[in-house]
Amino acid sequence: MNMQTTIAGVTFQNPVMTASGTFGSGMEYAEFVDLNRLGAVVTKGVANVPWTGNPTPRVAEVYGGMLNAIGLQNPGIDVFMERDIPFLKQYDTKVIVNVCGKTVEDYVEVVERLGDEPAVAMLEINVSCPNVKEGAIAFGQRADALFGITEEIKKHAKQPVIMKLSPNVTDITEMAKAAEAAGADALSLINTITGMKIDIHRRKFAIANKTGGMSGPAIKPIAVRMVYQTAQAVQIPIIGMGGIATAEDAIEFLLAGASAVSIGAMNFVNPYTTIEVIDGIEAYLKQYGIENVTDLIGAVEA
Amino acid sequence: MKEKQTAKVLSQREIAPQIYDMWIETSLAAQAKPGQFICVYPKDRSTLLPRPISICEVRDREALRIVYRVAGQGTKEFSAYEEGETIDILGTLGNGFPTEWAQGKKVFLMGGGIGVPPILELAKTLAGKANDIQIIVGYRDSATFLRDDFEKYGTVYIATEDGSVGTKGNVMDAITANSLEADVIYACGPMPMLRAIKKYAERVQIPAYISLEEHMACGVGACLGCVVKTKELDHHSHVYNARICTDGPVFEAKEVEI
Numbered sequence: 001m002n003m004q005t006t007i008a009g010v011t012f013q014n015p016v017m018t019a020s021g022t023f024g025s026g027m028e029y030a031e032f033v034d035l036n037r038l039g040a041v042v043t044k045g046v047a048n049v050p051w052t053g054n055p056t057p058r059v060a061e062v063y064g065g066m067l068n069a070i071g072l073q074n075p076g077i078d079v080f081m082e083r084d085i086p087f088l089k090q091y092d093t094k095v096i097v098n099v100c101g102k103t104v105e106d107y108v109e110v111v112e113r114l115g116d117e118p119a120v121a122m123l124e125i126n127v128s129c130p131n132v133k134e135g136a137i138a139f140g141q142r143a144d145a146l147f148g149i150t151e152e153i154k155k156h157a158k159q160p161v162i163m164k165l166s167p168n169v170t171d172i173t174e175m176a177k178a179a180e181a182a183g184a185d186a187l188s189l190i191n192t193i194t195g196m197k198i199d200i201h202r203r204k205f206a207i208a209n210k211t212g213g214m215s216g217p218a219i220k221p222i223a224v225r226m227v228y229q230t231a232q233a234v235q236i237p238i239i240g241m242g243g244i245a246t247a248e249d250a251i252e253f254l255l256a257g258a259s260a261v262s263i264g265a266m267n268f269v270n271p272y273t274t275i276e277v278i279d280g281i282e283a284y285l286k287q288y289g290i291e292n293v294t295d296l297i298g299a300v301e302a
Numbered sequence: 303m304k305e306k307q308t309a310k311v312l313s314q315r316e317i318a319p320q321i322y323d324m325w326i327e328t329s330l331a332a333q334a335k336p337g338q339f340i341c342v343y344p345k346d347r348s349t350l351l352p353r354p355i356s357i358c359e360v361r362d363r364e365a366l367r368i369v370y371r372v373a374g375q376g377t378k379e380f381s382a383y384e385e386g387e388t389i390d391i392l393g394t395l396g397n398g399f400p401t402e403w404a405q406g407k408k409v410f411l412m413g414g415g416i417g418v419p420p421i422l423e424l425a426k427t428l429a430g431k432a433n434d435i436q437i438i439v440g441y442r443d444s445a446t447f448l449r450d451d452f453e454k455y456g457t458v459y460i461a462t463e464d465g466s467v468g469t470k471g472n473v474m475d476a477i478t479a480n481s482l483e484a485d486v487i488y489a490c491g492p493m494p495m496l497r498a499i500k501k502y503a504e505r506v507q508i509p510a511y512i513s514l515e516e517h518m519a520c521g522v523g524a525c526l527g528c529v530v531k532t533k534e535l536d537h538h539s540h541v542y543n544a545r546i547c548t549d550g551p552v553f554e555a556k557e558v559e560i
């Protein structure tokens with residue numbers, strides 16, 4: 001039985017990764033999970049300079065999921081290179097660094113700094129950040145802006161580039177095609193879906209930022225649908241995520257066309273989720289006598 | 303070592319209207335310190351996030367006591383658990399109260415409302431170490447839960463909002479009414495109370511260690527959901543935002559902007 005999966009020339013020991021922002025750089029969960037067993041650790045978004053993030057409350061519970069508006073608090077690339085990279089190097093897992101920025105130049109700066117770091121296997125570009133030069137519309141919400149930033153990042157990146165798509169668009173395939181046309185090596189989806197919650201007793205927004213990104217099991221059907229549509233529209237590999245809680249959920253994403261999956265909010269609910277999903281996928285392969293996990297990719301039948 | 307466990311409910315009873323007192327059998331008790339908390343997970347899958355609840359008391363390294371108010375869906379579910387049923391918990395979390403500063407000192411242990419419970423294990427730990435334990439606890443009304451437990455470990459001063467027991471008003475009013483003094487303060491309670499304590503401690507120039515609350519998602523320092531503004535650069539993100547779940551919940555009052 002073979003659990004390996006390959007994305008843009010990078011081979012992962014299994015298809016289970018952590019979703020950016022839900023696992024830090026692995027330090028906080030190393031107490032619960034043997035990081036050596038993960039397909040990859042995808043880090044919290046890192047910018048060129050430290051970001052303070054949003055006021056609190058930053059998180060709220062919603063039916064079957066949660067909203068978050070952390071505001072991408074991060075220590076910036078300097079601290080990240082000094083502290084987080086050496087920490088992750090101790091482990092036998094692949095490292096994917098998630099990158100955020102307010103301008104294309106911000107992203108490029110981080111991408112260049114990471115270029116000489118062999119421990120970084122891939123870059124994941126979070127285009128759900130507001131583009132401060134373009135009226136704060138997220139880069140990932142307009143096909144032309146997404147094309148532009150992807151093309152620019154590809155010029156400077158030494159590692160393969162994953163563009164992380166926002167689901168807050170009318171047609172996800174239009175975005176996927178723009179990223180592919182601009183040279184993206186892979187796609188990951190979905191990022192959180194913008195939501196809102198109002199506390200009716202206090203007549204206040206549950207999140208200080210008013211809106212927050214929704215994640216967790218409640219968004220899974222939307223994510224599976226978007227992964228499927230995207231897989232139909234592009235040739236490049238996809239990392240699927242959105243509400244994965246169990247191996248069954250993960251397998252749905254693989255069948256829909258994902259080459260790997262990420263576990264996000266469910267780490268908060270059960271810190272052992274990643275390992276349980278890996279074990280569960282193995283058990284599924286055994287149960288059905290499937291040789292390679294890659295045989296599942298896009299294997300849903302019409 | 304932090305761990306998520308399915309533990310056993312040893313007992314549960316309602317000790318005041320909507321206030322529940324639960325003992326849980328868990329190996330986490332062996333590492334529990336006063337001021338630390340556990341995350342309790344509802345079994346109802348529509349309510350996914352953990353509910354942070356303070357450790358109220360520790361028994362024989364094998365049981366933890368929590369005392370909580372029914373505030374919403376999660377705590378409502380917990381309140382229905384009976385002896386022998388299971389409860390999903392993660393712990394032990396947070397730093398706890400720095401008890402070393404109380405050695406030989408006159409201390410105020412202050413609790414307000416549902417911030418009262420963690421003060422009990424603290425009082426128990428400081429008994430015999432601190433020189434003079436003054437427990438000042440504030441309640442809405444005459445439902446002065448945990449009062450009998452407190453009597454065992456120090457002198458208890460009560461404040462009630464409706465004036466039915468002790469000083470009418472809040473814990474600060476109880477300090478004034480009884481002309482109390484201390485070398486160090488430990489406190490947990492609602493934000494207005496903590497702000498008043500911070501001010502008071504600055505005025506009389508004594509350290510105050512306060513336990514803060516914020517909405518949490520991970521409880522272990524990974525999501526950055528539960529931050530508080532700090533005076534000094536925080537060691538995680540270097541942006542003057544400490545994580546209440548891991549760097550706290552207890553902070554020296556002068557370190558945080560509340």
Ligand SMILES: Cc1cc2nc3c(=O)[nH]c(=O)nc-3n(C[C@H](O)[C@H](O)[C@H](O)COP(=O)(O)OP(=O)(O)OC[C@H]3O[C@@H](n4cnc5c(N)ncnc54)[C@H](O)[C@@H]3O)c2cc1C
Nearest residue numbers: 061351353354355356370371373374375376377515516517
């Ligand atoms: C460190 C810490 C220690 C605490 N200790 C105690 C204690 O010993 N006894 C006690 O009764 N309460 C305590 N609380 C408050 C307790 O966590 C909330 O009352 C509880 O989470 C409410 O959950 P619910 O499902 O009943 O309410 P809901 O309103 O349905 O909860 C919805 C969501 O909001 C969160 N939430 C709601 N109120 C709070 C709050 N005040 N603080 C943090 N998150 C909140 C919940 O965790 C949940 O994710 C503590 C909070 C913190 C941060």
Ligand SMILES: Cc1cc2nc3c(=O)[nH]c(=O)nc-3n(C[C@H](O)[C@H](O)[C@H](O)COP(=O)(O)O)c2cc1C
Nearest residue numbers: 019020021045068126190191215216242243264265
């Ligand atoms: C608290 C939190 C923080 C997140 N931070 C980031 C981030 O920094 N960068 C990013 O690209 N996505 C971030 N995400 C989105 C997740 O990586 C993921 O795409 C999304 O949550 C859907 O997966 P899930 O339902 O399994 O959580 C964050 C999500 C959460 C819940």
Ligand code: FES
Nearest residue numbers: 521523525526547
């Ligand atoms: S609750 Fe996630 S960092 Fe504190």
